[in-house]
Amino acid sequence: MRPTYPFSAIVGQDEMKLALILVAIDPTIGGVMVFGDRGTGKSTAVRALAGLLPAMKAVAGCRYGCDPKGNGSRCPECLARSARGEAVRTVQVPIPVVDLPLGATEDRVVGALDLEKALATGEKAFEPGLLARAHRGFLYVDEVNLLEDHLVDLLLDAAATGENVVEREGVSVRHPARFVLVGSGNPEEGELRPQLLDRFGLAVDVRTPRAIATRIEVIRRRDAFDRDPEAFMAHWHRADAKARRALERARGRLEALEVADEVLERAAALCAQLGTDGLRGELTLLRASRALAAYEGAETVTLEHLRQVAPMALRHRLRRNVLDEAGSGTRVERAIAELWGDAVAVA
Amino acid sequence: MPSPSPDLPRAPEALIPLLLAVDPHGLGGAVLDHPLHEAARAFATRLQALLPSGAPVRRLPAGITADRLYGGVDLAASLAAGRMVAERGVLALADGGVLVVPMAERLPVAARTALSEALDHGAVQLAREGIVAEHAARVCLLLLDESVEDEVVAPALGDRLAFRLPLSGEAADEDAGVLSSWARMAREARHRLLRQTVDDQWITALCETADAFGIDGVRAPLLAVRCARAHAALHGRLLVAEADAEAAAALVLAPRATRLPIPPEEASPPEETPPPPPEASAEQEPPPEPPDDEATPEPPGLGELLREAVAAAIPPGVLAQLLAQLPVGNRGGRVGAEEASLLRGRPRGARHGLPRGGARLHLLETLRAAAPWQRARAAAARLSTARPPAERPRVAVRRADFRIRRFVERTGTTVLFMVDASGSSAIQRLGEAKGAIEVLLAESYARRDRVSLMAFRGQGTEMLLPPTRALARARKVLAALPGGGGTPLAHAIDAALEQALAIRRGGSAAMVVLLTDGRANIARDGTPGRAAAEADALAAGRRFAQQGIAALFVDTSPRGEPVARRVAEAMRARYLLLPAADAKALGGLVRAALQVGEGR
Numbered sequence: 001m002r003p004t005y006p007f008s009a010i011v012g013q014d015e016m017k018l019a020l021i022l023v024a025i026d027p028t029i030g031g032v033m034v035f036g037d038r039g040t041g042k043s044t045a046v047r048a049l050a051g052l053l054p055a056m057k058a059v060a061g062c063r064y065g066c067d068p069k070g071n072g073s074r075c076p077e078c079l080a081r082s083a084r085g086e087a088v089r090t091v092q093v094p095i096p097v098v099d100l101p102l103g104a105t106e107d108r109v110v111g112a113l114d115l116e117k118a119l120a121t122g123e124k125a126f127e128p129g130l131l132a133r134a135h136r137g138f139l140y141v142d143e144v145n146l147l148e149d150h151l152v153d154l155l156l157d158a159a160a161t162g163e164n165v166v167e168r169e170g171v172s173v174r175h176p177a178r179f180v181l182v183g184s185g186n187p188e189e190g191e192l193r194p195q196l197l198d199r200f201g202l203a204v205d206v207r208t209p210r211a212i213a214t215r216i217e218v219i220r221r222r223d224a225f226d227r228d229p230e231a232f233m234a235h236w237h238r239a240d241a242k243a244r245r246a247l248e249r250a251r252g253r254l255e256a257l258e259v260a261d262e263v264l265e266r267a268a269a270l271c272a273q274l275g276t277d278g279l280r281g282e283l284t285l286l287r288a289s290r291a292l293a294a295y296e297g298a299e300t301v302t303l304e305h306l307r308q309v310a311p312m313a314l315r316h317r318l319r320r321n322v323l324d325e326a327g328s329g330t331r332v333e334r335a336i337a338e339l340w341g342d343a344v345a346v347a
Numbered sequence: 348m349p350s351p352s353p354d355l356p357r358a359p360e361a362l363i364p365l366l367l368a369v370d371p372h373g374l375g376g377a378v379l380d381h382p383l384h385e386a387a388r389a390f391a392t393r394l395q396a397l398l399p400s401g402a403p404v405r406r407l408p409a410g411i412t413a414d415r416l417y418g419g420v421d422l423a424a425s426l427a428a429g430r431m432v433a434e435r436g437v438l439a440l441a442d443g444g445v446l447v448v449p450m451a452e453r454l455p456v457a458a459r460t461a462l463s464e465a466l467d468h469g470a471v472q473l474a475r476e477g478i479v480a481e482h483a484a485r486v487c488l489l490l491l492d493e494s495v496e497d498e499v500v501a502p503a504l505g506d507r508l509a510f511r512l513p514l515s516g517e518a519a520d521e522d523a524g525v526l527s528s529w530a531r532m533a534r535e536a537r538h539r540l541l542r543q544t545v546d547d548q549w550i551t552a553l554c555e556t557a558d559a560f561g562i563d564g565v566r567a568p569l570l571a572v573r574c575a576r577a578h579a580a581l582h583g584r585l586l587v588a589e590a591d592a593e594a595a596a597a598l599v600l601a602p603r604a605t606r607l608p609i610p611p612e613e614a615s616p617p618e619e620t621p622p623p624p625p626e627a628s629a630e631q632e633p634p635p636e637p638p639d640d641e642a643t644p645e646p647p648g649l650g651e652l653l654r655e656a657v658a659a660a661i662p663p664g665v666l667a668q669l670l671a672q673l674p675v676g677n678r679g680g681r682v683g684a685e686e687a688s689l690l691r692g693r694p695r696g697a698r699h700g701l702p703r704g705g706a707r708l709h710l711l712e713t714l715r716a717a718a719p720w721q722r723a724r725a726a727a728a729r730l731s732t733a734r735p736p737a738e739r740p741r742v743a744v745r746r747a748d749f750r751i752r753r754f755v756e757r758t759g760t761t762v763l764f765m766v767d768a769s770g771s772s773a774i775q776r777l778g779e780a781k782g783a784i785e786v787l788l789a790e791s792y793a794r795r796d797r798v799s800l801m802a803f804r805g806q807g808t809e810m811l812l813p814p815t816r817a818l819a820r821a822r823k824v825l826a827a828l829p830g831g832g833g834t835p836l837a838h839a840i841d842a843a844l845e846q847a848l849a850i851r852r853g854g855s856a857a858m859v860v861l862l863t864d865g866r867a868n869i870a871r872d873g874t875p876g877r878a879a880a881e882a883d884a885l886a887a888g889r890r891f892a893q894q895g896i897a898a899l900f901v902d903t904s905p906r907g908e909p910v911a912r913r914v915a916e917a918m919r920a921r922y923l924l925l926p927a928a929d930a931k932a933l934g935g936l937v938r939a940a941l942q943v944g945e946g947r
Contacts, residue, residue, distance in 0.1 A: 037564060043467065101417075101472050102460045115711075116431045118718030146456050170719050186503075187819065208564045216547075216554045218565045223545060223572055226373065 003229035007048035008239035010041060011218045012209055018292075019202045019312050020049050021243075023180050025250045025291040029284055030201025031159070031181030033144070033192070033316065040206045041218075042184040046140045050097035052240055054248050056136060060089040064132045064175050065096065073162070073176040075132075096137030098130055098179075100155075102147060109154055110164055113171050126173045131164045134179040144183030145192045152196055155181065159199050201284045202309075203316035205329060250294040257290050259301045266340060267306060273335045276317040285313040307336055355532070355581060359598060363510050364390060366598070367487055368397035368533040369577040370540060371445070374570060375466050376488035377510035378451070378500055386514040387491050391447050394487070396526055397533045403444035405437055409453070416461040417473050418482060422710055426742060436473075438465045439482035451490035452498040459504050462488060466507045509570040511602040536580035543576050543585055549592045556596050561605035571599040712750035717742060760858055761797040761814045761850045765843045767863035767903065768804040769834040797855070800824055801846065803839035805832030806873050814850060833875060836867035837883035840891050840918065847896045858897045861920065864904040865911025881910050888917030899923065 010017060019032045034042045059066045064075035068090045074082070082088070100109065111129035118124060130139070131154075141147055141155070158164050164177040181199065185192060197203070209215050225232040264286070271282045286301075288309040293301040315328040356362050367374055379387055395404045407416075418436030425432045437446070438461060448454065448462070465471050465484040473480045488508060492500045505511070550572055557568045575595035579587045724743040798821050800812040811824045839861065847857035867880035871887075891898070898920035902911040907924045915922035 040564070099472055101464065102457060113715055113718065115715055115718055118715075118721070121722075124719050143460060146460065212551075212554055212558055215558070215565050215568065216551050219550050219554060219569050219572055220547065222565075222569055223550070226573075227541065227543075 003225075003233060004051050005044050005048050005225055006233055006236035006240050007045070007052045008243055009221050009225070009232070009236045010045055010048060011221065012214050013041060013045060013206055015204045015312060016042070016045055016206050019204045020045065020182070021247060021295060022288050022291040022309070023182075023201065024049065024053060024247055025295060026254055026287055027178070027180050029287045029291065031183065031199060033197065033200035033203040034182070034184040034206055035187055035203065036184065036206030037186060037208045040208055042206055043140075043142050046138070046182050046184070047097065047099075049138065050094070052244050052247065053095040053097070053137075054244055054251075055092040056095050057090045058093045058136075060091045063128050065093060065135050065137075066176070067136060070176075073178070075175040076173065096134055098134040098137065098139050100130055100139055100141045100147075100151075102141075102143055104130065104151070106151065106154065107168070109151060110166050110168075111173065112166075112168055124170060126166065126171045128175070129164075131158050131177040131179070132175060135175075135177050137179060138182055139179040140182045141184075143185050144196070145185035145187065149193075152193060156196060156199060197316050198280070200316065202288060202312040204312050205315075246295065249297070250291065253294040253297070254290065257294055257301060259286055259290060263289070263301055263303060263306060266303060270306075270310060270335060270339060271314070273339055274314060274318055274332065276314055281314055281317045285310060288313045303340065310336055355529075359510075359512050360390070360514060361393075362594075363512060363598065364394040364397055365529060365533055365581060366574060366577045367394055367510075368530075369536040369580055370573055371398065371402075371443075371487035372466075372469055372485040373573045374487070374509040374577065376445075376486075376490065376508045377512060378490045378492050378505050378508055380492050380511060380513040381494075382491055382514035387447070387449075387489070390514060391445055391489055393526070394445055394489070397530050398444065399534070399537075403441050404447065405441045405444070406447040407437060407449065407458075409450055411437065411458055416458055417471055418480075419473070420711060426714075433473075433480060435482060436471065438462070438471050438484040438486060441486045442483045443485055444487070445489060446486045447489045447491065449491045450493050451500045451504070452492055452494035454501065454504070459501050462486075463504055463507060506564070506566050509574050509599050532581060535583075536577065539580040539583070539585065540576060543580060543587070545572055545576060545587045549575060549587050552592060553596060553600070557600055557603075560600060560603070562600060562603045567600060567603050571595040574599045709750045709752045713744060713748050714742065716750055717744045717748040720745075720748075760856045761799060762858045762860060763799045763801065763814075763843060763846055763850065765808070765839050765859060765861045765863075766800065766802045766828065767834060767836075767839070767861075768802040768828055768830045768832075769864075769866075770804070770831045799846065799850070801839075801842060802828055803835055803842070804830065805835070806869065807835060807838055808842040810846075814853075814855075833869040834863065834867050834880070835869035835873075836863060836865070836880065836914065837871045837887040838869070839863070840884060840887035840914075841871075843898075844887075844891045844894060844896070848894065851896075856897075858899070859920075860899045860901065861918075862901045862903055863911065865902055865908035865914060866904070867910065867914075881914075884910070884914050885917045888914045888920075892917060892919040 007017070016032075016034055016036075019034075023029050023032055034046075036042050057068055059068050059078055062075060062078055064077070066074050066078045068088050078088075107129065109129050109131060111127055111132055114123075114125040114127040139155075144152075147155075158177045159179070159181055162176060162178045164173075164175055166173045183192075183196075183200065209218065221232075267282055267285050267289075271285065276282075285306065289301050289305040292305045292309055296305075298305070311329040311332045314332050318328050318331060356365070363377055367376065379390065382390070391404055395402060414436070416436050416438050418434050418439055421432045421434035424434070446462075454462075461471060465486050466488065469483060469485040470481050471484045473482065488504075490500055490505065490508065494500065550568075553571045553575070554568045557571065562568075571592075572595070575587045575591040578591040578594045579585075582588075582591070584591070721743060724745075728743065797814045797816050798812070799810075799814040800821060802809050802811055811828065812821055815821065843859045843861060847859050850857040866877075867884040868875055868877050870876055870879040871883040898918055900911065900915035900918060900920040900922045902908055902915075902922065902924045904911065912922055
């Protein structure tokens, strides 16, 4: 296992880090799309997230990592087990962060007939794919804009329904596949299909750090990591542990947080002003603000929370105008300033 | 500790293999700029000689598939063993050694992402055909850039390699004794590398130097730091010194420079410093605006030193070329073309069928189809044949199991815009034509078409944007399109035809949109003169018509030009007079025309 760069040691890139933390607090926000230049540490951040995530409870021996308390979303094997009245043992497992390589074949993504078993014993067994491994965790696709269309279709289908349906070579399987889709890509190397873009709850822009001091710090840390990964990780261990505790606390607080009617109205008004289609934007906006409030340990969700997450929740939902000069994040901020420029200060 | 070795080479062709041998995976490798075959081979051999003994050197065949890069199922072994046997891919086989990539500019996207993955993580993840594994792949890449014209090694890959150098093929003659003493130095340096430290001042200086030369991102300075360390290790130093940083700046940063630093005392724009070569300036636009950075910060002393090293290492003319390329928005992006090479024969699953008539057998899927029946067939075989078990086939495959490979030939459309940027057009309606194109671009975006932009003026045509789906770039290119010069309409039609045929060969449908005022005044042979130019344009139009390519002729002259109409007829193109109305109204017309064109 190669060492992973610690999440806390990533210099800058605050919006990306915040977006990843918010979806880790509340996976129902949906996925994160990271747009950005080459070599800005997109992949590093996502892979580092794996080291930050707390453990989760899963059914022991379940190949799909089913939630012991998960009602309604069990894999066929767990369903069969509970039908037989077997007792369920629970184990702690790390939350999966699964890489979907661009070169992956369809059968590895959705799963396929277990060829070895079939050849050796004639048994028709299903071998789960990457979607099964990513269940209840994260599925990361680097350069998602270059992913082949038929794989994108598979991902869209699973992300929309929360389950994976396989009909191949005489195997017929349906299993839960709820995952947070994290994609990254450089729009200059190929646009993302609009349907796919819409599936991401949050979208962030990552830029090459402009300030020289930041670049120097990036390189200093990277160099230190390359030279002695163990020492570097030990050095950042406490910071990562602290961030992990904050994340866990936020998850606990999430349930109890109410969103005041006033904030709901503001969110609706903002979406109306920006002309985002559908309810998805509004819903994401609220969930993201709530996750942020939980992360900050706030009593209630305030307008300030809303304002902070609005760009990442809405920038990719604006009416597409590829020829618009201004970044879409700027358009969101402009709308906020128009709508409640002074209200934020009061709230 | 050996003293600083006096016999280390200074020429980049000889020094770079040494540096790569010290930190092969950390430095990533090198792009070899249009090397002669022997020179590239000699470079790789020399590098191998300097690496630890047994380090593999592999050459990637052109058109390699992802299977072979990543690895997958070893079919023969799997069949013999009756269970899945994994096979290492080329990347895993080259672990700890060198991978030579010929024709790197034509590398398909899938292959290039595999290489990037290996560079970033030192390992490749396998998720294919029932195998999930991770194989170590600490490779050092030698990309042979053999591009012509607008081809470019994908920056996403080139950026990850420390070096880029032209190979003259002359410096290859060191005797075996020298080579073996270098090999010894490289070996000692490898041991020294981990204990080495880089003072912050050099990291700072390298970052500032990169910034001053307009090099974006942190990858370049990071590679420069690694290069400085390798250089120091070669010289037996445990602490990076000025000479090391200087060498790193010259070898890693200089080839990436996109501008000369702005001298602090005078605020002259950077593009005035290098005089562009005459042949570049004749055809190309005027120098671009400087990159969009904020003002370059005040350079401190150390940065200054390195800056001189970089400036000295930049070969004359290179910078001018870089500057001339800049208006395209970014350096290189041959994305459209990369996709084109994928179009043909992109495998997409398998289907029932017999492997004949050119169809290729999909062995794995065939086995998969046969697998569930093996027990039943074995039982049937026992009953029906008298053959002893040893002679019976291990796997029984029937005709119905055969699966053949299915390929996707994407029949997407590529819309080629050929824009008249001549003086006559520019003065009158270039702005409006641009507006019309923007509308069409938005339209193409909605339909997921690819677009390509060419302009013609003066003596010829110019490819502004190879086929791409990245419309943001198309818009940038368009905004920078200058006007002026004669109207070589015949040339434009010829070039459009040639491009359209190339697009068609790439497997996608082509459509040409020609925007011009029709006032042809440059003949095919380049001489001015209206009559000859018009006759040539008509002839070119007729030639165009023979290929049956859908075309749209947008007349941008104020009241319609009879010649334009005749040329459009010769081309069998739809003729549209750009109305004085706004571009949006035109959009509707054009949309209808394109749909008609598609229906052909």
